[in-house]
Amino acid sequence: MSAVMKHRLFWPLVVLLALILLNTVSRPSFVRITVHDGRLYGSLIDILRNSAPLMLVALGMTLVIATRGIDLSVGAIMAVSGAVALTIIQDSGDPANPAVLAVAIGTAVGAGLVCGLWNGFLISVLGIQPIIATLVLMLAGRGIALLITGGFITTINSDPYKFMAQGYVLGLPFAFYVSLVAIAIVALIERRTALGMLTEAVGINPEASRLAGVRARGIIWGAYAASGLLAGFAGILYSSNIMAADANAAGLYIELDAILAVVLGGTSLAGGTFSIAGTVVGAFTIQTLKSTITFLGVPPAVTPVFMAAVVVVVVLVQSRRFRRFMGRLPARLRTWTSRTPDGAEAAS
Amino acid sequence: MENALPLVQVTGATVRFQSDTALDDVDFRMFAGEVHSLMGENGAGKSTLIKALTGALPLDAGVITLDGRTVQFATPHDAQLAGISTVYQEIDLLPNLTVAENIALGREPRGRLGSIDWPAMRRLAREALADLGLDIDPASVLATHPLAVQQLVAIARAISTDVKVLVLDEPTSSLDFDEVAELFRVIRELKSRGVAILFVSHFLDQVYEICDRITVLRNGRLVGEYLTTELLRIDLVQKMLGRSAAALAARPRLDGYEDPDPSVTLSARGVTVLPGIADADLDLVEGEVLGVAGLLGSGRSELARALTGVDRLEAGIIRIDGQATRLSSPRRALSVGVVYSSENRRTEGLIGELSVLENITLALQAQRGILRRIRSARQRELAASWVEALDIRPPDIDRPVGTLSGGNQQKVLLARLLALSPRVIVLDEPTRGIDVGAKVEIQNLVGELADTGLSVVFISAELEEVLRVGTRVAILQNGRVVDVLPSDGLTTDSLLALVARPEEDES
Ligand SMILES: Nc1ncnc2c1ncn2[C@@H]1O[C@H](COP(=O)(O)OP(=O)(O)OP(=O)(O)O)[C@@H](O)[C@H]1O
Ligand SMILES: [Mg+2]
Numbered sequence: 001m002s003a004v005m006k007h008r009l010f011w012p013l014v015v016l017l018a019l020i021l022l023n024t025v026s027r028p029s030f031v032r033i034t035v036h037d038g039r040l041y042g043s044l045i046d047i048l049r050n051s052a053p054l055m056l057v058a059l060g061m062t063l064v065i066a067t068r069g070i071d072l073s074v075g076a077i078m079a080v081s082g083a084v085a086l087t088i089i090q091d092s093g094d095p096a097n098p099a100v101l102a103v104a105i106g107t108a109v110g111a112g113l114v115c116g117l118w119n120g121f122l123i124s125v126l127g128i129q130p131i132i133a134t135l136v137l138m139l140a141g142r143g144i145a146l147l148i149t150g151g152f153i154t155t156i157n158s159d160p161y162k163f164m165a166q167g168y169v170l171g172l173p174f175a176f177y178v179s180l181v182a183i184a185i186v187a188l189i190e191r192r193t194a195l196g197m198l199t200e201a202v203g204i205n206p207e208a209s210r211l212a213g214v215r216a217r218g219i220i221w222g223a224y225a226a227s228g229l230l231a232g233f234a235g236i237l238y239s240s241n242i243m244a245a246d247a248n249a250a251g252l253y254i255e256l257d258a259i260l261a262v263v264l265g266g267t268s269l270a271g272g273t274f275s276i277a278g279t280v281v282g283a284f285t286i287q288t289l290k291s292t293i294t295f296l297g298v299p300p301a302v303t304p305v306f307m308a309a310v311v312v313v314v315v316l317v318q319s320r321r322f323r324r325f326m327g328r329l330p331a332r333l334r335t336w337t338s339r340t341p342d343g344a345e346a347a348s
Numbered sequence: 349m350e351n352a353l354p355l356v357q358v359t360g361a362t363v364r365f366q367s368d369t370a371l372d373d374v375d376f377r378m379f380a381g382e383v384h385s386l387m388g389e390n391g392a393g394k395s396t397l398i399k400a401l402t403g404a405l406p407l408d409a410g411v412i413t414l415d416g417r418t419v420q421f422a423t424p425h426d427a428q429l430a431g432i433s434t435v436y437q438e439i440d441l442l443p444n445l446t447v448a449e450n451i452a453l454g455r456e457p458r459g460r461l462g463s464i465d466w467p468a469m470r471r472l473a474r475e476a477l478a479d480l481g482l483d484i485d486p487a488s489v490l491a492t493h494p495l496a497v498q499q500l501v502a503i504a505r506a507i508s509t510d511v512k513v514l515v516l517d518e519p520t521s522s523l524d525f526d527e528v529a530e531l532f533r534v535i536r537e538l539k540s541r542g543v544a545i546l547f548v549s550h551f552l553d554q555v556y557e558i559c560d561r562i563t564v565l566r567n568g569r570l571v572g573e574y575l576t577t578e579l580l581r582i583d584l585v586q587k588m589l590g591r592s593a594a595a596l597a598a599r600p601r602l603d604g605y606e607d608p609d610p611s612v613t614l615s616a617r618g619v620t621v622l623p624g625i626a627d628a629d630l631d632l633v634e635g636e637v638l639g640v641a642g643l644l645g646s647g648r649s650e651l652a653r654a655l656t657g658v659d660r661l662e663a664g665i666i667r668i669d670g671q672a673t674r675l676s677s678p679r680r681a682l683s684v685g686v687v688y689s690s691e692n693r694r695t696e697g698l699i700g701e702l703s704v705l706e707n708i709t710l711a712l713q714a715q716r717g718i719l720r721r722i723r724s725a726r727q728r729e730l731a732a733s734w735v736e737a738l739d740i741r742p743p744d745i746d747r748p749v750g751t752l753s754g755g756n757q758q759k760v761l762l763a764r765l766l767a768l769s770p771r772v773i774v775l776d777e778p779t780r781g782i783d784v785g786a787k788v789e790i791q792n793l794v795g796e797l798a799d800t801g802l803s804v805v806f807i808s809a810e811l812e813e814v815l816r817v818g819t820r821v822a823i824l825q826n827g828r829v830v831d832v833l834p835s836d837g838l839t840t841d842s843l844l845a846l847v848a849r850p851e852e853d854e855s
Contacts, residue, residue, distance in 0.1 A: 212714055
C-alpha cells in the first residue's frame with residue numbers, strides 16, 4: 001500500500017478521482033455516457049474533448065518548466081496561430097479545400113514555432129529571465145494577432161476545419177486523438193532519446209551540466225520552441241472550436257491553467273525532474289474542475305474565487321510537508337495541552 | 349573535568365532515511381571549554397549526527413540535552429537561539445547576497461524605525477571577518493569569492509553571535525594553512541571562553557592539533573569516545589575503518605615508462621584569463637601526474653578552468669598532441685579528451701536530484717548526443733561497473749546522488765569523467781572532504797590511471813598530497829607557473845617555501 005502511495009502519480013490521481021466523485025455525487029448524470037449515431041456523449045467525453053488545447057499547452061509548459069523556465073506567452077501564441085490560419089482560409093475563398101487547410105495549418109503552426117524560437121533566443125542566447133522574455137510576446141502576441149486579422153474577429157465556414165475540434169472518429173472526439181498523439185510523441189521523444197534526462201540535468205544544475213558537456217543552451221532553446229509549436233496547434237484547435245479567430249479571447253489565461261496543470265502533476269516549478277503522465281492527469285484535473293464550476297452553477301462572478309479555493313486545497317493535499325504536518329498534528333496538540341497547566345515542561 | 353556535567357548530551361540518537369539507518373543508537377557528549385572531534389569514514393554518519401543535533405534533521409529516536417535540559421529543535425534557527433551555532437558541511441549561504449548580509453542574515457541590526465541599519469551591519473561583518481584575519485569588502489557579493497572565502501564567511505557568521513556550542517562540519521576542507529591557523533586561533537580563544545566546539549575534519553593532523561576528545565563513528569554506530577592524548581593515530585584509523593591501517597599503503601608508481609622522449613600530450617603557452625592567471629606555460633607529458641601547488645589566490649582553479657575550456661582564454665594557446673586546439677567550451681574540451689573535475693562538486697559537478705546512474709552516464713550521453721541514447725541495460729552495466737571499480741557506497745545506482753556522503757559523491761564525479769576514457773584529466777581538489785581510506789584509494793587510482801597513459805593534473809591545497817601523487821610539481825604564483833620541479837627532490841617544507849616565496853619583481 002505504501003509503495004502505491006509513494007508513487008508520484010498517486011496524489012494527482014486521487015485529486016482527479018475525488019473531483020469526479022464530487023461531481024457524480026452532486027449530479028449522478030455526470031458519469032453517464034450515452035451513444036448517438038455511434039458517437040459517445042457525456043460530461044466525461046466533453047472533458048476529453050475540451051481539454052485538448054490545454055493538454056497541448058501544458059505538455060510544452062512541462063518541458064519549459066523542467067529547464068527552470070516558464071512560458072507566459074502560450075495564450076498569445078494561440079491567438080497568433082488562430083489568426084494566421086483563419087486569415088489564410090478566409091482569403092483563399094475556398095475554405096473547404098484540403099490544400100488550403102494544409103497550408104493554413106502549416107503556416108499557423110509554423111508561426112507558433114517561430115514565436116517559440118524567439119522566446120528561446122531571448123532566454124538561451126541573450127540570457128533574459130524567462131518570465132520577462134516571454135512576457136514580451138504575451139503582451140505583443142495579441143497585438144500581432146489583431147494586426148493579422150485587421151482588427152476584426154475573423155470567422156470562417158469550413159467543415160473540414162470545424163472537424164478538428166468538433167468532429168468524431170471511432171466514437172470519440174477527434175480533438176482527443178490530437179491530445180493522445182501529442183502526449184505519445186512528447187513522451188517518446190523525451191524518454192526514448194536522452195532528451196528527458198539531459199533536460200532534467202540542465203534544469204537542476206545548468207552549470208554542472210555545461211561542464212559535463214551538455215548542450216544546455218540548445219536544450220533550453222528547444223524546450224521553448226516545442227512550447228511554441230504545441231501552442232500553435234492548440235490555437236488551431238481553439239479557433240476550430242469557435243470557428244473564429246478572436247485575438248483577445250483565444251487562449252486567455254491558459255498559461256495559468258497550464259502552469260497549474262504541470263504543478264498538479266507533480267513537476268516542481270524549481271525545474272528538474274518532470275512527469276509527462278503527471279501533466280496529463282493535471283490537465284484533466286483542471287478541465288474537470290472547470291466543468292465542475294459550470295456544473296455546480298457557480299455564478300461567473302465568483303468563479304475565480306472558487307477556482308482559487310479549490311486549487312489551494314488541491315495543492316495542499318499534494319504537499320508532502322503539509323501532509324506530514326497534518327499527520328503530526330494530533331501528537332502536537334496532545335503535547336501542547338499537557339504542557340499548558342504548568343507552563344513549559346521542565347526536563348527531568 | 350571528568351566530573352563536570354556535559355554541556356551537550358545526546359543519548360540513543362537514531363536517524364533513518366526510508367529503509368536505511370544512517371545513525372543507530374548513538375551516544376555523544378560535549379563539555380564546555382573543550383574541542384571535540386567526530387571521526388569516521390565517508391558516510392559514517394557524522395553530518396547526520398550534526399544535523400540531528402542542530403535541528404536540521406528530525407531524530408527518529410533519542411534525546412538531546414543542553415545544559416541539563418531536554419531540548420528539541422525544529423529548525424537550525426531554534427538551535428541557534430539556544431546558543432548552538434553551526435557551519436554545515438554543505439555551506440548554506442546565499443550566493444546572491446553580499447558578504448555582510450550573509451553574516452547578519454536573520455539577526456540584522458535594526459535602526460530606530462525597525463529598518464536595517466546598513467552601516468552597523470557592515471561594521472559587524474567587518475569585525476567578524478577581521479576576527480578570522482580576512483580582509484574583504486563586506487559589501488561585495490558572496491558568489492564573487494572563491495570557495496575558501498565563502499567557507500570563512502560561513503564560519504564568521506557562526507561565531508558572530510553569542511555561542512555556547514560551535515559546530516563546524518569540515519570547516520577546513522578548502523582552506524590553506526594560513527587560514528587554518530587563523531581559524532585555530534579563533535577556536536582556541538572560544539575554547540578559553542568556555543565554548544564547546546565540535547570540529548569535524550578528515551585531516552588527522554588538524555584533529556590532533558586542536559582536539560581534546562574524539563568520538564568515532566562507523567556505519568552509523570558509535571565505536572567509542574577517547575581522549576586525543578590517549579589515542580594513537582594508527583588506532584584511530586583502525587577504529588574508523590574497522591580494518592587495519594596497513595591496507596592503506598600508498599601504492600608505488602610503476603617505473604618503466606621513463607620514456608627517453610616522452611610525448612607531450614597537452615602544452616599551454618601564455619595562457620591568460622584575467623584576473624586569475626596571466627601568461628601561464630605548462631607542458632603535460634603522457635602518463636604523468638603533474639601536481640600543482642600554490643597558495644590560495646595563486647590561480648590554481650583558474651588554471652584548471654583555462655586548460656579545460658571552462659573559461660575562455662583571453663590570450664595564449666593550447667596544443668594537444670602538438671596541434672593548436674581551441675577549447676571554446678567544456679563540450680569541445682571533452683570531445684578531444686580533456687576533462688575537468690571542479691573543486692566545487694555540489695554546484696559545478698553533480699546533479700543532486702538525479703541518480704548515481706544518471707550522474708555517471710551524463711557526460712558520456714552528452715557526448716553521444718540526444719538521439720543516440722545509451723540503452724538502459726548498457727547504462728546500468730556501465731554505472732554498476734564504475735560503482736564497483738571505485739567502491740562507491742552504498743552500491744545503489746538508483747539513489748539520488750545528493751544523498752550520498754561527500755566522499756562517495758566525489759567518486760561518482762570521477763566515474764563520470766573516467767567513463768569518457770579521457771586523455772587528460774584535470775582534478776581540482778579531488779580528495780577534498782574525503783576520508784583517510786578513500787583518499788589513499790583515490791590517490792592510488794590516479795597513479796593507476798597515469799600508468800595506463802592518462803595525463804593527470806592534480807591540484808590540491810595539501811602539499812603533502814601533491815608531492816605524494818605528482819611525478820612533477822608545478823609551482824603557481826600570482827597566476828603564473830614559476831617553476832616545474834620533479835617531486836622526488838622536494839619535501840613538504842621545501843615546497844611550502846617555494847609556493848610562499850615572495851616574488852622578487854613585485855613589491
Ligand atoms: N537525505 C538523505 N537520504 C538518504 N540517505 C542519506 C541522506 N543523507 C545522508 N544519507 C546517508 O546517511 C549516511 C551518513 O551520511 P553522512 O552525510 O552523515 O556521512 P558523513 O559521516 O558526514 O560522511 P562524509 O565524511 O562523507 O561527510 C550515508 O550512508 C548517506 O548515504
Ligand atoms: Mg559529512
